[in-house]
Structures are given as structure tokens and as C-alpha cells.
Amino acid sequence: MLKKFSRIVLAGLFLGAGLFTRTGQTHAAEEQDLAPQAVSAVLMDAGTGKVLFAKNPHQPLPPASITKLMTMLLVVEAIDQGKISLKDPVRVSEHAASMGGTQIFLEPGEQMSVHDMLKGVAIASANDASVALAEFIGGTETNFVRMMNQRALQLGMKNTQFQNANGLPANNHYSSAYDIALLSREILKYPLITKFTGIYQDYLRQGSKKPFWLVNTNKLVRYYQGVDGLKTGYTSEAKFCLAATAKRNGMRLVSVVMGEPDAKTRNAEVAGMFDYAFNQYVSHPLYKQGDVIAVKKIDKGDPRTLVIKAKRPISILMKKGEDPNSYQKKWMWRSLQAPIKQGQVLGKMQLVKDGRPVQELELVSSVEIRRASWWTSVKQVLGEVLHLPEQLQETE
Structure with missing residues (x-):
């Protein structure tokens, strides 16, 4: 009976918690302009969010x-x-089909799958497909734009305001290089996007009377090793812009430039930013997906113990030649007592070097923790008498 009871208790101990990385905006010490022709630029490590260069x-x-x-x-x-x-x-509306600029020439009433529409946006920067998808999800483009701005606020994009779904010129439609880097980092959580943005050329409407040839507007996909996205931009007002990502040896970077004078300069400066980071830095694995990061008892909680696991691989960004053992882990917990809501911040784990925090992992509950009943509390005490497995000892 005790063995059966022990299994019931332990089953409640492996409820996970969500993990989000958070770091301060830390610039590289070197005083050099990696993007001299850009009006604005950011080079960011996608894994940690650390800013390596900013202008x-x-x-x-x-x-x-x-x-x-x-x-x-x-x-x-x-x-x-x-x-x-x-x-x-x-289904393509009159409004969506009326978009100018780059497009896949959708016709009013035409139907195309979400898959193909998304491919047209990702590869060919189709304005018409962007609006068609916006209307499909939001009902109207106006409502979808409200969703865009709401999501921007959630991501901490403090200098962003959208007026449409495709970026065609509009009053009070703006963003910043840092905000776009945050957005890029978020979208990289979905491999489907880089699957599309990493394609150099493809076709839509294959097998039909009107096949459409897609060519990626981001030429670095073809010419720079490791680049698999993300998005170019150009208007006469914005000049040449690019949010790019590249991955080598487990390290993924995001580079954003805005206001470049021409496409050649834009591509060259982004490539130079990538070269700088790949030459100077290395990504050291800290946790594999599924690894236990921390264990925390919740006072009067049901379940009483949360096991916090990495939802994705987590790494430390280091200068080449640095010793990984020079970093120490420090857990900082908030005052925790049940009930706890799903999404509630429990605390953070800091990586500390030379007494200075250099990276943080924010620990967020992915489950609701109820306040334990009297009988549940009794069972929890008995479970502790039976001793928890060593790997479930609480993280200080």
C-alpha cells in the first residue's frame, strides 16, 4: 500500500513549469560601428537575447x-x-487583391491554402497574401492590426506601432531595430518559418495554368553560410531594411539593419555583423531540452513540488577562450505560497561571473497550483517521510 501511495505522490511532482530567457540589453565593449551606412542596427544572440552591437x-x-x-x-x-x-x-477579398508592390497576384474570390499563402509571404514578401491571411485570422485587416499591436506590447516592443499587415507606407507605422530583433527572436521559436524563409526559390500553383515562381528577396539565404531567414524590406521612405538570422555550431544570431542606402550595402553590413559574432563568440550548452533546471516546494500547494524543466535547449554566450566553469548559478525565488496561477513568475536563475550577473532565466509556472486540502497536506507529509528521490531535492 505504501508503494502505491508513493507512486501517487510522485506523479504530482513532475508537473513542469514554463521557462523564458531574459537578459539585459548588454552591448559589446568594443567601440566600433559594424553597420556604418545603416541608420539603425542591432546584432543579437538569439539564444540569450544578449545584444552584441547596437546603433x-x-x-x-x-x-x-x-x-x-x-x-x-x-x-x-x-x-x-x-x-x-x-x-x-x-478566400481572397477585393481588398487583399488590391494591394500593390510585391505580390503573388491573387485574384478576388481565389482560394489558396494557409500553407501556400504563408510561403508566398515568407519567400516573396507578398503584400496581397499578407492581407488575405490577416483577414482570415482577424476577420478584417483592421482587427488583425489591433492583434499585431497587442502582441507587440506583450513582447516588449516599446517603439512599435503597426497600421497594416504588410508594411506598405502609412502614417504612424513604425518600429525599431531592437523591437524587430525581439520579434525575430520570438518567431524563431517556430521552425516552420525558417523552413520557408530559408528557401531560395520555389513555386506556387504548381500544376495549374498559372504557376508562380517565388524567389527569395533575402539573397543572403543563398550566399551566406547558415542564413535561413528572415525578412527584407524596402520603401522609398524606409530605404533598405533587413532582419536576418544565421546559425552555426549551435549559435543562432539575429541581425537587423534599417535605412541602408541600397541592397548591396545592406547585405554586406549584415554579413559583416554575422562574421564579427561568429569570430568572437561561442555558444556553450547549459541545458538540453527536458533537463531539470530547478525544483521548488510550494508552501501549502497541491502539488507541493514543481519540477522546472527546460522547454528548449539553453546555452551561455561566451567570448572564445572563456572558461565555462567561471560562471556560477544563483537561484532567486519570490515568496511562494499556494495558490499560484498559471503563468505566474516564480523567480529567476542568474548566471554570475566575477560577482556580476550576466544572464538570467525567468522561471514561470506553466500549471495552476491549488491550495492543498487538509488530507492532501497529510499525504504530502507522509510522502516526505518516505523520502523524495535525490534528483527531486529542492534547488536553493
Whole structure:
């Protein structure tokens, strides 16, 4: 009977908690302009969020088609939440078909799958497909834009305001290089996006009378090792913009430039930013997906113990030649007592070097912790008498 009872108690101990990384905006010590022709630029490590280089990072500027990153993020989040599927047909409205600029020439009344629409946006920067997807998810583009701005606030994009789903010129439509880096980092959680943005050329409407050839507007996908996205942008007001990502040896970078004079300069400066980071830094694995990060008892909680696991691989960004053992872990817990809401911040784990915090992992509950009843509390005490496995000892 005691063995059976022990299993019941332990089953409640492996409820996980969500993990989000959070770091301060730390610039590289070197005083050098890696993007001299850009009005604004940011180079960020996607794994930690650490800023390696910044130039006017918070200056509000027209983002042009980089806007479509937010449109694509809301699409993949709707897919992830089961609200829509890649197979769903999207009907093209008169409004969507009327978009100018880059497009896949959708016709009013035409139907195309979410999959193909998203591909058209990701590869060819299709303005018409962006609006069609916006209307499909939001009902109207106006309502979808409200969703875009709400999501921007949630991501901490403090210098961003959207007016449309595709980035065509509009009053009070702006963002910043730092905000776009935050957005890029968020969208990289969804491999479907880089699966599309990493394609150099493809076709839509294959097998039909009107096949459409897609060519990626981001030429670095073809010419720079490791680049698999994300989004270009150009209008006469915004000039040449690019939010790019590259991955080598387990380290993924995000580079954003805005207001470049031409496409050649834009690509060269982004490539130079990537070269700098790959030459100077290395990513050291800290936790594999599923690894236990921390264990915490919740006073009067049901369950009483939370096991916090890494939802994705987590690494330390270090200068080449640094010793990983020079970093120490420090847990900082809030005062925790049941009940605890799903999404509540429990505390954070700091990585400390030379007495200075250099990286933080925010620990967030992914489950609701109820206040334990009298009988549950008794069972918890008995469970402790039976002793927890060593790997479930509380993290200080």
C-alpha cells in the first residue's frame, strides 16, 4: 500500500513549469560601428537575447516589409493553438487583391491554402497574401492590426506601432531595430518559418495554368553560410531594411539593419555583423531540452513540488577562450505560497561571473497550483517521510 501511495505522490511532482530567457540589453565593449551606412542596427544572440552591437537601437523608423514578421508570427501562433491549420483554404477579398508592390497576384474570390499563402509571404514578401491571411485570422485587416499591436506590447516592443499587415507606407507605422530583433527572436521559436524563409526559390500553383515562381528577396539565404531567414524590406521612405538570422555550431544570431542606402550595402553590413559574432563568440550548452533546471516546494500547494524543466535547449554566450566553469548559478525565488496561477513568475536563475550577473532565466509556472486540502497536506507529509528521490531535492 505504501508503494502505491508513493507512486501517487510522485506523479504530482513532475508537473513542469514554463521557462523564458531574459537578459539585459548588454552591448559589446568594443567601440566600433559594424553597420556604418545603416541608420539603425542591432546584432543579437538569439539564444540569450544578449545584444552584441547596437546603433540607434530604439529609434522609431518605417520598417517596410519587415512588418510581415509580426503577420507571420500571428499566423504560426494561430496554427500552434489549433485555431487554424496549414490546409485551411483562404478566400481572397477585393481588398487583399488590391494591394500593390510585391505580390503573388491573387485574384478576388481565389482560394489558396494557409500553407501556400504563408510561403508566398515568407519567400516573396507578398503584400496581397499578407492581407488575405490577416483577414482570415482577424476577420478584417483592421482587427488583425489591433492583434499585431497587442502582441507587440506583450513582447516588449516599446517603439512599435503597426497600421497594416504588410508594411506598405502609412502614417504612424513604425518600429525599431531592437523591437524587430525581439520579434525575430520570438518567431524563431517556430521552425516552420525558417523552413520557408530559408528557401531560395520555389513555386506556387504548381500544376495549374498559372504557376508562380517565388524567389527569395533575402539573397543572403543563398550566399551566406547558415542564413535561413528572415525578412527584407524596402520603401522609398524606409530605404533598405533587413532582419536576418544565421546559425552555426549551435549559435543562432539575429541581425537587423534599417535605412541602408541600397541592397548591396545592406547585405554586406549584415554579413559583416554575422562574421564579427561568429569570430568572437561561442555558444556553450547549459541545458538540453527536458533537463531539470530547478525544483521548488510550494508552501501549502497541491502539488507541493514543481519540477522546472527546460522547454528548449539553453546555452551561455561566451567570448572564445572563456572558461565555462567561471560562471556560477544563483537561484532567486519570490515568496511562494499556494495558490499560484498559471503563468505566474516564480523567480529567476542568474548566471554570475566575477560577482556580476550576466544572464538570467525567468522561471514561470506553466500549471495552476491549488491550495492543498487538509488530507492532501497529510499525504504530502507522509510522502516526505518516505523520502523524495535525490534528483527531486529542492534547488536553493
